[in-house]
Amino acid sequence: MENEFSQQLVKIRRRRNLSQEQLARQLFVSRQSISKWEQGETSPDIGTLVKLANLLQVDLNELVSGEAEGERVRDPETPRQRTSEENFWEFLSNNWWTVIPIMGIVWMMLSGFN
Numbered sequence: 001m002e003n004e005f006s007q008q009l010v011k012i013r014r015r016r017n018l019s020q021e022q023l024a025r026q027l028f029v030s031r032q033s034i035s036k037w038e039q040g041e042t043s044p045d046i047g048t049l050v051k052l053a054n055l056l057q058v059d060l061n062e063l064v065s066g067e068a069e070g071e072r073v074r075d076p077e078t079p080r081q082r083t084s085e086e087n088f089w090e091f092l093s094n095n096w097w098t099v100i101p102i103m104g105i106v107w108m109m110l111s112g113f114n
Helices: 002-015 020-027 031-039 046-056 060-065 084-094 096-112
Strands: none
Touching: 002 031, 002 046, 002 060, 020 031, 020 046, 046 060, 084 096
């Protein structure tokens, strides 16, 4: 993991055209700390990781593992989140026996007022 983080940090820092010194100043750490992170000698604490991801404008997961947001593979055990339209039609198909009488009552009430 550390090696992956180190490689990602170097790659993303260079993509943003930042020197180790510039990045260190923005994070309020020493340039040597940045160098040690990039060489895999040490790693930042979680708070600094979050600041680093925000500063570099990347997802924390991308910074730590190299996996970009769009590259995530959905776990087949995790159910897919349904859209509101799918939820509406599923509700109607499961509760048609309730919806139809209610619609009939509303229609009768509205036609009775004319």
